[in-house]
Amino acid sequence: xxxxxxxxxxxxxxxxxxxxxxxxxxxxxxxxxxxxxxxxxxxxxxxxxxxxxxxxxxxxxxxxxxxxxxxxxxxxxxxxxxxxxxxxxxxxxxxxxxxxxxxxxxxxxxxxxxxxxxxxxxxxxxxxxxxxxxxxxxxxxxxxxxxxxxxxxxxxxxxxxxxxxxxxxxxxxxxxxxxxxxxxxxxxxxxxxxxxxxxxxxxxxxxxxxxxxxxxxxxxxxxxxxxxxxxxxxxxxxxxxxxxxxxxxxxxxxxxxxx
Amino acid sequence: xxxxxxxxxxxxxxxxxxxxxxxxxxxxxxxxxxxxxxxxxxxxxxxxxxxxxxxxxxxxxxxxxxxxxxxxxxxxxxxxxxxxxxxxxxxxxxxxxxxxxxxxxxxxxxxxxxxxxxxxxxxxxxxxxxxxxxxxxxxxxxxxxxxxxxxxxxxxxxxxxxxxxxxxxxxxxxxxxxxxxxxxxxxxxxxxxxxxxxxxxxxxxxxxxxxxxxxxxxxxxxxxxxxxxxxxxxxxxxxxxxxxxxxxxxxxxxxxxxxxxxxxxxxxxxxxxxxxxxxxxxxxxxxxxxxxxxxxxxxxxxxxxxxxxxxxxxxxxxxxxxxxxxxxxxxxxxxxxxxxxxxxxxxxxxxxxxxxxxxxxxxxxxxxxxxxxxxxxxxxxxxxxxxxxxxxxxxxxxxxxxxxxxxxxxxxxxxxxxxxxxxxxxxxxxxxxxxxxxxxxxxxxxxxxxxxxxxxxxxxxxxxxxxxxxxxxxxxxxxxxxxxxxxxxxxxxxxxxxxxxxxxxxxxxxxxxxxxxxxxxxxxxxx
Numbered sequence: 001x002x003x004x005x006x007x008x009x010x011x012x013x014x015x016x017x018x019x020x021x022x023x024x025x026x027x028x029x030x031x032x033x034x035x036x037x038x039x040x041x042x043x044x045x046x047x048x049x050x051x052x053x054x055x056x057x058x059x060x061x062x063x064x065x066x067x068x069x070x071x072x073x074x075x076x077x078x079x080x081x082x083x084x085x086x087x088x089x090x091x092x093x094x095x096x097x098x099x100x101x102x103x104x105x106x107x108x109x110x111x112x113x114x115x116x117x118x119x120x121x122x123x124x125x126x127x128x129x130x131x132x133x134x135x136x137x138x139x140x141x142x143x144x145x146x147x148x149x150x151x152x153x154x155x156x157x158x159x160x161x162x163x164x165x166x167x168x169x170x171x172x173x174x175x176x177x178x179x180x181x182x183x184x185x186x187x188x189x190x191x192x193x194x195x196x197x198x199x200x201x202x203x204x205x206x207x208x209x210x211x212x213x214x215x216x217x218x219x220x221x222x223x224x225x226x227x228x229x230x231x232x233x234x235x236x237x238x239x240x241x242x243x244x245x246x247x248x249x250x251x252x253x254x255x256x257x258x259x
Numbered sequence: 260x261x262x263x264x265x266x267x268x269x270x271x272x273x274x275x276x277x278x279x280x281x282x283x284x285x286x287x288x289x290x291x292x293x294x295x296x297x298x299x300x301x302x303x304x305x306x307x308x309x310x311x312x313x314x315x316x317x318x319x320x321x322x323x324x325x326x327x328x329x330x331x332x333x334x335x336x337x338x339x340x341x342x343x344x345x346x347x348x349x350x351x352x353x354x355x356x357x358x359x360x361x362x363x364x365x366x367x368x369x370x371x372x373x374x375x376x377x378x379x380x381x382x383x384x385x386x387x388x389x390x391x392x393x394x395x396x397x398x399x400x401x402x403x404x405x406x407x408x409x410x411x412x413x414x415x416x417x418x419x420x421x422x423x424x425x426x427x428x429x430x431x432x433x434x435x436x437x438x439x440x441x442x443x444x445x446x447x448x449x450x451x452x453x454x455x456x457x458x459x460x461x462x463x464x465x466x467x468x469x470x471x472x473x474x475x476x477x478x479x480x481x482x483x484x485x486x487x488x489x490x491x492x493x494x495x496x497x498x499x500x501x502x503x504x505x506x507x508x509x510x511x512x513x514x515x516x517x518x519x520x521x522x523x524x525x526x527x528x529x530x531x532x533x534x535x536x537x538x539x540x541x542x543x544x545x546x547x548x549x550x551x552x553x554x555x556x557x558x559x560x561x562x563x564x565x566x567x568x569x570x571x572x573x574x575x576x577x578x579x580x581x582x583x584x585x586x587x588x589x590x591x592x593x594x595x596x597x598x599x600x601x602x603x604x605x606x607x608x609x610x611x612x613x614x615x616x617x618x619x620x621x622x623x624x625x626x627x628x629x630x631x632x633x634x635x636x637x638x639x640x641x642x643x644x645x646x647x648x649x650x651x652x653x654x655x656x657x658x659x660x661x662x663x664x665x666x667x668x669x670x671x672x673x674x675x676x677x678x679x680x681x682x683x684x685x686x687x688x689x690x691x692x693x694x695x696x697x698x699x700x701x702x703x704x705x706x707x708x709x710x711x712x713x714x715x716x717x718x719x720x721x722x723x724x725x726x727x728x729x730x731x732x733x734x735x736x737x738x739x740x741x742x743x744x745x746x747x748x749x750x751x752x753x754x755x756x757x758x759x760x761x762x763x764x765x766x767x768x769x770x771x772x773x774x775x776x777x778x779x780x781x782x783x784x785x786x
Contacts, residue, residue: 093375199734199736201736
C-alpha cells in the first residue's frame with residue numbers, strides 16, 4: 001500500500017472511528033459534564049448522594065474505587081452493575097455512561113479521607129462494638145457477625161464520620177431499600193424483620209435471628225411497613241464513647257483491617 | 260397419480276395461506292390469532308368460550324418455551340394452522356408447534372453492535388399474510404420471512420438506524436401493503452409511518468407525523484424544531500376496512516421534557532392520525548396532548564367500536580390515553596365526543612368542548628422538579644386494552660401515581676444521540692404507586708369495576724367470549740378475571756414480570772391462552 005494511503009487510513013481512523021469501547025472516556029467537554037450531571041442526578045444521586053458523598057450507595061468522592069479505577073472498569077460497573085450488591089446496571093447508551101463517569105471523576109477531586117481516624121480510641125471502640133453496643137448481632141465485619149443489617153467490612157471507606165454519627169444516633173433517617181422494616185401480625189403473634197420481597201399475595205422477611213420467613217397475606221391479620229429501622233438509636237453513648245466507636249468504624253476498610 | 264398428488268399438495272399449501280379477509284374475520288372465528296390485535300378493530304378479544312368463570316379454575320400450564328434474552332419480552336404470538344410464530348427481543352423469530360411448543364424453525368438476526376433504543380432492545384411481534392411473516396427490526400429495517408422456513412424473502416431499509424430510528428411494533432397488513440412506523444422520539448428523529456408492498460418490499464408511501472415546511476401543521480413548531488420533533492410510531496395501528504381508514508397513535512414531541520425549544524402545539528405528536536392506507540394521505544387528526552412536556556405518547560391501542568352514543572348509532576374510536584384521560588371520538592370525522600379522566604391526574608382541570616386539555620398552572624417540568632400525576636409512564640401505556648362485545652365494556656391496565664418532572668437544557672441535538680431536555684425521577688414518588696385493571700363504560704368512561712394490582716403493570720388484557728379477562732402483573736402473576744365483575748377466578752405465578760399482552764387460540768378443539776413472561780412463553784389449556 002502506498003505510504004499516503006497508510007497516512008490516510010491513520011487519519012481516518014483517528015477522525016472517524018469511535019474511541020475503543022471501554023478504554024478511555026471520549027468526552028471531556030463542559031457540555032458533556034453538564035449533561036452528565038443531569039444523568040447522574042436522575043440515575044445515581046439518590047443512592048450515591050448528589051455530590052458523591054454517599055448515602056445508601058458507596059461513596060464516590062474517594063481516591064480509589066473498590067471495584068476498579070480505570071475508565072474501562074468504571075464504565076463496566078455503571079453499565080452492568082455489581083453483582084451481589086444493590087448497584088444495578090444502568091440501561092443507558094454508552095455516551096450517557098461516559099458522561100456520568102465524567103461527573104464521578106469530579107467527585108474524586110474532592111476526595112478527602114472519607115472517615116477520619118481521630119479523635120477517639122479505635123480499640124475502645126472495638127470493645128464497645130463487640131460488647132455493650134451489641135452491633136455484631138446484626139452486622140458483619142469480614143466473615144463475622146449477624147446478617148440482618150448492612151455489612152460493615154468497608155464502612156470506613158464509604159462514609160464520613162458525620163454520616164456514621166447520624167446513622168448511629170438516628171438510624172431511621174435514611175434506610176436503604178434492602179433494609180426496610182416489615183411487621184406481620186398473625187394468630188401466632190408478631191413477627192418483625194427486614195422486607196425481602198412482597199407481591200399481591202405474600203410477604204417475605206429476614207427476622208432478627210437471620211431466619212427467612214414467608215407469610216401469605218390472607219393468612220395473617222396485618223402486614224405493615226412502618227418505616228424506620230430495626231437498628232436501635234445509640235443515644236446512650238456519651239461523646240467519648242461515640243468518638244471511640246466512630247474511630248473503630250473508620251478503621252474498617254476491608255477484610256484485612258477488620259482482623 | 261403424480262398430478263393428483265401435486266394438486267393435493269398445492270391445495271394444502273393454498274389452504275394455509277392467510278388472506279386479508281382471514282385477518283378481518285379472525286375475531287369472529289377465534290381458532291387462530293392472525294394479527295397483533297387479533298383483528299383490525301384493536302379489541303384483543305377471542306371468540307372462544309370453553310374457558311368461563313366456572314371452568315377456568317382448572318386451567319393448567321401446558322407448555323413453556325424458554326428463549327435466551329436479556330431484554331424485555333413484549334411479544335404477541337401469532338397462531339395459524341397449528342403453528343405459533345413469535346419474536347424475541349433482539350429480532351429473532353421462532354416458529355413452534357402450537358400444541359406442544361416444540362420448535363420448527365428459528366430465524367436468528369445479526370444486529371449492529373450499537374443500537375439506539377431508548378427503552379430496551381425490544382420487539383412486540385409480527386404480521387402475517389399469505390406465506391409470509393413481517394417484522395420491523397431494531398436497525399430500522401422491514402423484513403419478510405417465509406412462514407414455512409424462516410428464510411428472508413425481502414428486506415427493506417426504512418431509514419438509517421444510526422440517526423436514532425428503530426422498529427419495535429408489530430406491523431399491520433392492510434390490503435396489499437404492510438404498515439410499519441419508527442420509534443426514536445427520544446433521539447430527535449422526525450417520525451413517520453410507511454407502507455410497503457407485501458410482495459416486493461418496495462415502499463408505497465410515507466406519512467411524516469411531523470409536517471415538513473409549507474405543509475399544514477408545520478406552523479405548530481417554532482423555527483426548525485420540527486426537524487427533530489419526534490412523533491414516533493411504536494404501536495400497531497387499527498384499521499376500519501369499511502371506512503378505509505388507518506388509525507395511527509403517535510409518540511411524544513422531542514425533546515421530551517423541555518418544550519421551550521419547540522413552541523406551539525407540535526402536530527401531529529401525541530395524536531391519532533387517520534390515514535388512507537392506499538396512499539398515506541391524512542383524513543383527519545386529533546391531538547390528545549398539545550405541546551406535551553411530560554412524555555405522554557399516544558402510543559396506545561386505538562379501539563374501534565360501532566355502538567350507540569347518546570342515543571345515536573356511531574362509529575367510535577375509544578382510547579384511554581397515557582395523559583390520564585379516556586376519549587371517545589367519531590372515527591369517521593375525528594370529532595371529539597366525550598372525555599373524562601380514568602386515573603388520577605393533576606395537570607389539567609378537564610377537557611374543553613373540542614377535547615383540548617385545560618391546563619393548570621405550574622405543571623410543566625422545572626429545574627427543581629415538578630410533581631405531576633400521572634407518572635411519566637402514564638395512566639396507561641402501550642399494553643393492549645380489550646373490548647368485549649359480550650359485556651360491552653372497555654378493559655384497560657391502569658397505572659396510578661406521579662413522577663417528578665425535571666427540565667434541563669435542550670439546545671444542541673446531534674443525530675443519533677439522546678434529545679430529552681432533562682429527566683424524570685420516580686424514586687421520590689414510587690412508594691405510592693399501584694396498578695389496576697379497570698372496566699369502563701365505553702360511552703362514558705365511567706368505572707364499572709376495578710381489580711387492584713400490587714404495582715403499576717405493563718401487561719395488556721385479553722377478553723374472551725367465555726366471559727373472562729386475562730391480565731398480567733409486574734409481580735409475575737397471570738390472572739383470569741370475571742369480565743362482568745372483575746372477580747379473580749384463577750391465577751398462576753410465572754416467575755418473571757409480565758410485559759406483554761395475552762392471546763387465545765384453539766388447538767385440537769381446546770381453547771389455549773398464551774402469554775410471554777420473564778424469558779418464557781407460557782401456554783395454558785384445560786386438562
